Amino acid sequence: MKNQFLLLIALAFTISTANSQDKKICVTIDDLPVVTYGINNIKFQQELTENLIRTFDKFEIPAIGYVNESKLYKDGHLDSARVNLLIEWVKNGYELGNHTYSHPDYNDTPDSQYFDDILKGQQIIQPLMDKYGMELRYFRHPFLHAGENSEKFDALNEFLNANQYEVAPVTIDNDDYIFAKAYHNAYVEKDKSLMKKIGKEYVEYMEQKLHFFEQRSNDVFGRNIIHSLLIHASFLNAEYLDELAAMYKKNGYTFVSQEEALRDEAYSTHISFYTEYGLSWIFRWGISMGLANKDLRNGDIEVPGFVMEVFNR
Numbered sequence: 001m002k003n004q005f006l007l008l009i010a011l012a013f014t015i016s017t018a019n020s021q022d023k024k025i026c027v028t029i030d031d032l033p034v035v036t037y038g039i040n041n042i043k044f045q046q047e048l049t050e051n052l053i054r055t056f057d058k059f060e061i062p063a064i065g066y067v068n069e070s071k072l073y074k075d076g077h078l079d080s081a082r083v084n085l086l087i088e089w090v091k092n093g094y095e096l097g098n099h100t101y102s103h104p105d106y107n108d109t110p111d112s113q114y115f116d117d118i119l120k121g122q123q124i125i126q127p128l129m130d131k132y133g134m135e136l137r138y139f140r141h142p143f144l145h146a147g148e149n150s151e152k153f154d155a156l157n158e159f160l161n162a163n164q165y166e167v168a169p170v171t172i173d174n175d176d177y178i179f180a181k182a183y184h185n186a187y188v189e190k191d192k193s194l195m196k197k198i199g200k201e202y203v204e205y206m207e208q209k210l211h212f213f214e215q216r217s218n219d220v221f222g223r224n225i226i227h228s229l230l231i232h233a234s235f236l237n238a239e240y241l242d243e244l245a246a247m248y249k250k251n252g253y254t255f256v257s258q259e260e261a262l263r264d265e266a267y268s269t270h271i272s273f274y275t276e277y278g279l280s281w282i283f284r285w286g287i288s289m290g291l292a293n294k295d296l297r298n299g300d301i302e303v304p305g306f307v308m309e310v311f312n313r
């Protein structure tokens with residue numbers, strides 16, 4: 001009896017230490033249904049979507065996809081084949097969020113026009129999610145532009161609150177789109193070895209980014225908060241999400257939902273720093289708490305030169 005009791009205590013201790021060391025990351029995918037760089041072949045887009053979902057299933061990633069509904073239209077008409085790509089997401093249990101209808105830049109869009117674009121961006125996904133028993137809850141700012149001054153920042157947050165949206169901050173901001181476009185260029189050039197080189201470099205870059213933001217999280221909060229990764233629904237990510245997921249696992253991470261990430265109290269940090277730039281919320285929170293912008297940004301990871309070169313072709 002006594003031994004059983006000790007065993008229980010030992011077990012409870014093991015579980016609690018394991019929890020305190022748990023590293024968690026939420027995977028968010030932007031610009032759904034797909035980022036194609038002009039490849040309008042629907043089969044290509046279906047395969048891209050299926051590849052992403054296969055990896056979510058394989059690694060038990062409760063991913064969320066942020067949608068631009070303007071991309072569901074072809075020649076002014078709703079294209080059911082593109083809507084089907086979103087149905088794949090919800091049918092397989094993956095949540096969608098609102099990323100506005102047409103991806104406007106809040107910096108140069110009047111508030112009322114921007115807010116209309118948000119409402120226009122829920123016309124398809126809201127009923128779709130209702131149908132699959134899900135609730136549309138989250139909003140992601142295009143370009144991560146959240147309001148360049150307190151008036152715009154507050155006005156947007158008030159609008160989102162009134163419309164039952166929660167903002168989905170990003171902690172691991174990165175330039176995956178540069179790698180994705182470079183990868184696309186190499187694909188168009190049918191240069192398989194270059195594609196492979198870019199893919200391998202991409203995973204290494206993302207690992208360095210992870211370590212950079214882990215460090216910044218420690219600087220700002222004294223701990224490693226639940227991270228929110230932003231990547232795009234690109235061909236590169238469809239082909240490399242497996243390796244990315246394995247990299248996060250190797251670094252001790254488990255994958256959590258958008259809801260769980262937002263429950264981390266770091267995400268409730270009051271923001272009093274406003275900028276026209278799109279940047280990690282760890283920077284916004286840290287600067288709001290009195291840390292220096294340049295200290296936080298110091299040592300950020302750059303895209304390698306050869307990737308920039310292929311990107312610019």
Ligand SMILES: [Zn+2]
Binds near residue numbers: 030031103142
């Ligand atoms: Zn976007």
